[in-house]
Amino acid sequence: MSLTVSDVRLVTPEGVHDGWLTIEDGKITHIGRGQAPGNGRSLGGRTVVPGFVDIHTHGGGGGSYQQDDPEKAAEVAAFHLGHGTTTTLASLVTAAPATLARTASALADLCEQGLIAGIHFEGPYISKARCGAHDPALLREPDRAEFRELVRAGRGHVRMLTIAAELPNALDVIRDAAAEGVIAALGHSDATYEQTIAGIEAGGSVATHLYNAMPPLNHRDPGPVAALLQDDRVTVELVNDGVHVHPAMLRLAAHESGPARTALITDAMAAAGMGDGRYPLGSMTVDVENGVARLSEGGTIAGSTLTMDVAFRRTVREVGASLVDASTMASLTPARVLGLDGEIGSISVGKHADLVVLDEDLRLDGVMRRGVWVREPA
Known part of the structure; x- marks a missing residue:
């Protein structure tokens, strides 16, 4: 299963940027800046941090x-x-x-x-x-x-x-x-x-x-x-x-x-x-x-x-x-x-899609674990 999450403010080890990411089989496969190619699930500019x-x-x-x-x-x-x-x-x-x-x-x-x-x-x-x-x-x-x-x-x-x-x-x-x-x-x-x-x-x-x-x-x-x-x-x-x-x-x-x-x-x-x-x-x-x-x-x-x-x-x-x-x-x-930083802990290609979505006040708005929404954003 493939999912693209777009229109997000991504917090990565390299910095914070507006962009998108694609998830396949529970892992992050692509991270991009600006507008996502094709259709994606827009999160309206919300901030996304790693789980x-x-x-x-x-x-x-x-x-x-x-x-x-x-x-x-x-x-x-x-x-x-x-x-x-x-x-x-x-x-x-x-x-x-x-x-x-x-x-x-x-x-x-x-x-x-x-x-x-x-x-x-x-x-x-x-x-x-x-x-x-x-x-x-x-x-x-x-x-x-x-x-x-x-x-x-x-x-x-x-x-x-x-x-x-x-x-x-x-x-x-x-x-x-x-x-x-x-x-x-x-x-x-x-x-x-x-x-x-x-x-x-x-x-x-x-x-x-x-x-x-x-x-x-x-x-x-x-x-x-x-x-x-x-x-x-x-x-x-x-x-x-x-x-x-x-x-x-x-x-x-x-x-x-x-x-x-x-x-x-x-x-x-x-x-x-x-x-x-x-x-x-x-x-x-x-x-x-x-x-x-x-x-x-x-x-x-x-x-x-x-x-x-x-x-x-x-x-x-x-x-x-x-x-x-x-x-x-x-x-x-x-x-x-825990010795798990090769699998989790940051928004990086190849890692599990463990994500937290935050609103403009940094309050919780969504949670994803292994590519599946546990709490879907509003």
Whole structure:
């Protein structure tokens, strides 16, 4: 099947231009400037960006990947797809190893169906001092044999592990992760600058939600933030919901690391797309008020109610990023983290036709995945 989409403002790695593109068998085959040859589906000058890639999300639409229910997990993926996330990891908060293994096995089925791109264990090998919304009673010291069992349970679909580099055996587990093809993400950590550097040297290549759940920058004690921002081997995640990170700090991170090392994430939990109220997050209970999720006991920020279309818009409107840079952070950089940038992440010939259509206010107007409209433009 062939489809030409015309009269669009295309955001590509090379820049922004008015033009058209042709899709055949789910892939982009031609990209042109100006008027499309022949008849095409006119989108009236709307902006088209590549489908968003979210490497850190726990739930949405009232459901959670933690529910150990493939049907509910599929609904979560569908909810975020409706907001432009055409590729996503399923993130799991800390739980008992047996529970994590069982949930990973269930999620592996969805990976094999192509509904999600992999599994992310955010814990249990994280710091009690910086555990955020994770149950401190379930945290554990890194265990190499246990980690290998978790990877086996995921049947080749475990893509990321968040780990605190300062914990005993952490560096060994980071090395094991690299050997297994699992991305080691440093976060929920009380590490010093030097301990963070050691984690990077061992193979850590992502910073889990930079700034959050780690010591802040200090001029005499730079801590993990400086180490993670300054190392070209590390991609930093940022939650741009106006709650987790001040726009000035996001600008600082994007300036220091550049769009090619900055990945927008949602860190969304079940309440994304829902109203205020009480929701589960793993074994914890979360209250959402005015769209902000916090633990019922203690008030710690507990994920977000963010969707990637909103994160993209905020990055342009509130942070001041260009359309190209925001697109890089929302799509191409996280695709590169997953090793999928040859297939997705930009509007380029030969890549999958994963597209997001935005109106003049950068609000979502359409979503295409693999050449099929999931949400057809108005």
